[in-house]
Structure formats: structure tokens, C-alpha cells
Amino acid sequence: MSSGREITRRSFMATCTVVAATAATGFVVAPHSAQADVLRPPGALAEPEFFARCIHCYRCISACPTDVLVPMHLEEGVLQARSPTLDFSEASCTYCDLCRQVCPTGCIGPSDPNDTAQGRIGVAVVIRENCLAFIDGSCGICAQRCPYEAISLDTFNRPVVDAGLCNGCGECEAICPAHVLRAFNGNRTRGIEVVTERRYQEVWASSDAE
Amino acid sequence: MQNRRIRLLRTLTLSLVLVAVLASLAFDSGIGTPSALGIGEFFLLCPLGGLEAMIASRTLLPVALLSMGVVVVLTLTVGRAWCAWGCPAPVVRSLFTGKGKAVASHDADDAQSPLGPKDAASAIAAQQAHVSRTREAPLLERILKAAKSDRRLMVLAGVLVASAVIGFPVFCLVCPIGLTFGTVVSLWRLFVFKEVTVSVLVFPACLILELLVYRKWCMNLCPIAAFLGIFARFATRFRPIVDTSTCIQYTGSATCRVCAKVCPETIDLHDAAASSILADCTRCGTCLEACPKQAIRITRQSSHIALLAPDKASNISKSPPP
Structure with a gap:
């Protein structure tokens, strides 16, 4: 019997070498990606677990009715490319649960937009250098549009996010006109943006508590 | 078909x-x-x-x-x-x-199995003997052989x-x-x-x-x-089968290996071990197209060997395609 495809000593050694090299490289590189700080669909498992299960099938991205789920680019991480993240530049998340239903490997768990402890996407934070209300008091639209009434205006009509109510749906970021109504200053950040839970805890949580 | x-x-x-x-x-x-x-x-x-x-x-x-x-x-x-x-x-x-180069992807040492008997009966017997030998071998040996066969x-x-x-x-x-x-x-x-x-x-x-x-x-x-x-080796239906009453190898004076040469998986239907090799068959139909005598068919029937005896062939090849 000869199909030219039997296992030979040479092919065996070659395969072992490649597998060893891949495993060694991955062992070093992958934990870095597994700890990456990336916005994920609502209810997503913790990043190492999500990273382990996502097979880049695009089902969640193609199922998303608002198209807020987008594939990550190669530039954002070679190992992460094609896995889903959220882009709030034009759309927000309605917590419709479709992404969880279609995911074949259970990367996404249940989420409740009214319970910030149940799989929220992240937290909205105001970027004061860009926010029009902080600059000249000329805006307040995010507070009007927040579907969960998590943003209020302070005495100077500047937006304040209540992290206990915000679930990171991104409606505020999607509607924010900051970089449209000002001269482009080279960055893509608006007056308000949704950051991951982790980033919020590291950077903003302590100052918000005051 | x-x-x-x-x-x-x-x-x-x-x-x-x-x-x-x-x-x-x-x-x-x-x-x-x-x-x-x-x-x-x-x-x-x-x-x-x-x-x-x-x-x-x-x-x-x-x-x-x-x-x-x-x-x-x-x-x-x-x-x-x-x-x-x-x-x-x-x-x-x-x-x-392009189509032509798919054939050229075979190395010279691929698919050079021995040309085999020119007599349909002995070719069929050889294939059936291989099937019997495989079935009679102990399970562990069969598993090891199957594992080694596919790098x-x-x-x-x-x-x-x-x-x-x-x-x-x-x-x-x-x-x-x-x-x-x-x-x-x-x-x-x-x-x-x-x-x-x-x-x-x-x-x-x-x-x-x-x-x-x-x-x-x-x-x-x-x-x-x-x-x-791993599972395809048990799929004995929809495999290509050669009608030995039409195939040049058995009816003509020349030897013919066109089907083996065009097969993307280098399967030789005339090989005595065809039943094992056909685990790799992707049902692409290239052998059917290439056969100069159109002697190959894919049928719904289950078949462990790749050659059809002339008397049986007349029932299969003349029946309407499924």
C-alpha cells in the first residue's frame, strides 16, 4: 500500500520540531494576549477564557443587528485578529443577546443591561480634554441619550457618569459630536468613551469614588 | 453519477x-x-x-x-x-x-504503484484478499496501521x-x-x-x-x-468504482493509469490496497472526468473494493445515474 503519505522518520522529526517550536513560542507570547485589555461582547467570559475558546468564526460579528461588533485587526494583535470587539464610532450595543446565542464555543455568557455586575461591556468615562461641555459648556447630548439614565449633568452642565448604572452600551460614545465639531487634533477619541472594566478600575475608579 | x-x-x-x-x-x-x-x-x-x-x-x-x-x-x-x-x-x-498544474503537483515518486495484473479477475481477487487480510488482523494492529498511514x-x-x-x-x-x-x-x-x-x-x-x-x-x-x-475509512458508499468490462487496463493491450495520475489524493483504483487508500477519497469526480473510456462511476451502493466484475458491471453501468 503506497499513498506517499505514510509517517516516515523524517516527517515525524519535522512535525515534532515544528510543534515544539510553536508550543515554545506560544507559551511565551500567548499569555500576553490572554491578558489583553480588550472590549468584548456583553457577557463575555474573562479574557483568558474567551481567548481560549474563540475560533474566529465571525458568527457573532455577522449576527449583530447594530454592527457594533467588529473583528479585531491584525495591527491590534496577531493572535487576536478576527476575534470580536466593539466599535462605538457609529453604533451601540442593545444587549439583544444574539451574539451569545450564535457563539458555537460558549465564549459569551448571559448579561443583564440593568445589572452592572452581570456581564457589562465596560464603563463610559468622560475625556475632559475633548468633551465640548467641559471646554465651553456647549453640549449635553450624552446625558439626554443614555438609555439607562447613567449620565447626569452637574451644576456647570458637564456630564458625569454614574458607574453604578453604566453598562457600557456605547450610546454616548456613538452620539458624541466632539471630534466633529472641533478641529481635528490627531486623535480619534471623543468626549466620552467606553473603557473595559479593568481599565476603569485601574484608572478612574478611585477618582470617581471621591 | x-x-x-x-x-x-x-x-x-x-x-x-x-x-x-x-x-x-x-x-x-x-x-x-x-x-x-x-x-x-x-x-x-x-x-x-x-x-x-x-x-x-x-x-x-x-x-x-x-x-x-x-x-x-x-x-x-x-x-x-x-x-x-x-x-x-x-x-x-x-x-x-489552473487545471493542468494540479496534476504536476505530484512528485515523480508519487503514484508509481506496480502496474498490476491485466486480468480483471485476479485484480479483483487481489483487492478482496487485501480486504480480508485487513479484517482478520487484530484490532490494535489495524489501528496502528491506519494511524501510520496518514502523516x-x-x-x-x-x-x-x-x-x-x-x-x-x-x-x-x-x-x-x-x-x-x-x-x-x-x-x-x-x-x-x-x-x-x-x-x-x-x-x-x-x-x-x-x-x-x-x-x-x-x-x-x-x-x-x-x-x-479517521472516520472516512468506514465510508464505503459513494466511492468511485471501475467497470472492468470497459476499463483499458483490463480490456486493452495497453496499461492505463490516468485515474491515478489525475487524482488529487494520488489514489490508484487498480492498487490491491484500494479499499484502504479510498479512505482518502474526496469524491471530487476528477477520475470520472479523466477516464478515457468513462469506465468509472460513483454509486450509492456500498463497496469495499474499487473494481467491478464485468458481469456485475453490466447491471450498474447501464442503470440510470442516481
Whole structure:
């Protein structure tokens, strides 16, 4: 019997070498990606677990009715490319649960937009250098549009996010006109943006508590 | 089944996969890609992807197991038909090489099996003897022999080991199927969302590197082929069968090995061990098309050997195609 495809000593050694090299490289590189700080669909498992299960099938991205789920680019991480993240530049998340239903490997768990402890996407934070209300008091639209009434205006009509109510749906970021109504200053950040839970805890949580 | 019909049906199924992916993107229907394809909560998951995800996350995923079970059942019926009827890799390769070069991808030392008897009866007897010998061998020996026969199984094992060590689905990064639809989605997003990313260049570049520069990806490396091959050896239906009353090898003075030369899996239907080798048959229909006497048929009937005795052949080849 000869199909030219039997296992030979040479092919065996070659395969072992490649597998060893891949495993060694991955062992070093992958934990870095597994700890990456990336916005994920609502209810997503913790990043190492999500990273382990996502097979880049695009089902969640193609199922998303608002198209807020987008594939990550190669530039954002070679190992992460094609896995889903959220882009709030034009759309927000309605917590419709479709992404969880279609995911074949259970990367996404249940989420409740009214319970910030149940799989929220992240937290909205105001970027004061860009926010029009902080600059000249000329805006307040995010507070009007927040579907969960998590943003209020302070005495100077500047937006304040209540992290206990915000679930990171991104409606505020999607509607924010900051970089449209000002001269482009080279960055893509608006007056308000949704950051991951982790980033919020590291950077903003302590100052918000005051 | 007739030659031209097979090619037509294959083109249809391959196009359908692409159309489904594009419709999925256009209408937010969540159909997905061949990595996981389906409607809503009903989907077929790539068995390799499912295995990698379970191993990397150290969890049993019942939904993934169920879907993989369906794939196994399908493979037990139609063998490695996915490779010829659903997988974009051969299509991508043929886009760049054209039909003629597919044959040239065989090395000189491939498919040079002994020319075999010119007498149909002894050829059939040889094949049947191989089947009996295989059946009578002890189970462990049969398993070891099957494992050794496909070096792609090493790649499969290696991929699963690597996924376990690294903690994420390794092969999905370089899988030609993933890269093909990664390219499709990147191009879609470029034109619909004006999303400029290096992916739209890198994915096709990697794809071309894999399938063209290393031509023997499918034959030597593909771990999905290895996985399907484990079950495909039991799929004895829909295999190509040679009508020995028409085939030149048995009726003419010349020897003929056209079917073996054109087969993308280098299967020689005249080889005494055909029943084992046919585990690799992807039902692509190339042998049917190439046979100068159109002596090959694919039938619904179960058959362990690849040759049909002249008296039996007259019943099969003259009956209407299924």
C-alpha cells in the first residue's frame, strides 16, 4: 500500500520540531494576549477564557443587528485578529443577546443591561480634554441619550457618569459630536468613551469614588 | 453519477458556501463561516476548532460535541467529501495554478504503484484478499496501521498538543479556510465600512504562501483532513468504482493509469490496497472526468473494493445515474 503519505522518520522529526517550536513560542507570547485589555461582547467570559475558546468564526460579528461588533485587526494583535470587539464610532450595543446565542464555543455568557455586575461591556468615562461641555459648556447630548439614565449633568452642565448604572452600551460614545465639531487634533477619541472594566478600575475608579 | 454533473454540483455547493457567508454579512443573519456555519442556535462547528477550543479552555462544550458528532456521522456516510465539496482551499489553489498544474503537483515518486495484473479477475481477487487480510488482523494492529498511514495525523496531534500548551486554538491562526474567509470579510468591510487594515493584504498573502508555495498543504499537512480521515475509512458508499468490462487496463493491450495520475489524493483504483487508500477519497469526480473510456462511476451502493466484475458491471453501468 503506497499513498506517499505514510509517517516516515523524517516527517515525524519535522512535525515534532515544528510543534515544539510553536508550543515554545506560544507559551511565551500567548499569555500576553490572554491578558489583553480588550472590549468584548456583553457577557463575555474573562479574557483568558474567551481567548481560549474563540475560533474566529465571525458568527457573532455577522449576527449583530447594530454592527457594533467588529473583528479585531491584525495591527491590534496577531493572535487576536478576527476575534470580536466593539466599535462605538457609529453604533451601540442593545444587549439583544444574539451574539451569545450564535457563539458555537460558549465564549459569551448571559448579561443583564440593568445589572452592572452581570456581564457589562465596560464603563463610559468622560475625556475632559475633548468633551465640548467641559471646554465651553456647549453640549449635553450624552446625558439626554443614555438609555439607562447613567449620565447626569452637574451644576456647570458637564456630564458625569454614574458607574453604578453604566453598562457600557456605547450610546454616548456613538452620539458624541466632539471630534466633529472641533478641529481635528490627531486623535480619534471623543468626549466620552467606553473603557473595559479593568481599565476603569485601574484608572478612574478611585477618582470617581471621591 | 455522471462526470459533468459532479463538477456542476461541486461548483454549486462551493458557491453556496460563499453566498451564505456574504448573505450573513449583508443581512446580519449570523450564518457565519465554515468555521461555524448555521442558523441561530443550530450550527455545524469545524471539528478541529471545537477540539482546540475544548482543549485550550480545558472544558467540555456539549454544544460543540453535538455539532462534531453530526460532522462525524456525515463523514461516516460520505467520507472526506468536505474537501472537494465545501473547502475553499482547492478552489483558491486552482485559481492561481489552473487545471493542468494540479496534476504536476505530484512528485515523480508519487503514484508509481506496480502496474498490476491485466486480468480483471485476479485484480479483483487481489483487492478482496487485501480486504480480508485487513479484517482478520487484530484490532490494535489495524489501528496502528491506519494511524501510520496518514502523516497528517501527526499534524493533528501536534496542533492539539500545542493548543493545550499555549491555551488557545493554534491552528485557527493559519488555517486556509479561516484565512480565505478572513480575506472575504476584510474585503467586505473595506468596501462597505471603508475599514482599511493590513489584514486585507496579509490574509491573502499568507493564504497564497500556504497553498501555492507549499503546494502539498492538503495532502501533507491538513489536520482537518486527518480528523475526517479517521472516520472516512468506514465510508464505503459513494466511492468511485471501475467497470472492468470497459476499463483499458483490463480490456486493452495497453496499461492505463490516468485515474491515478489525475487524482488529487494520488489514489490508484487498480492498487490491491484500494479499499484502504479510498479512505482518502474526496469524491471530487476528477477520475470520472479523466477516464478515457468513462469506465468509472460513483454509486450509492456500498463497496469495499474499487473494481467491478464485468458481469456485475453490466447491471450498474447501464442503470440510470442516481
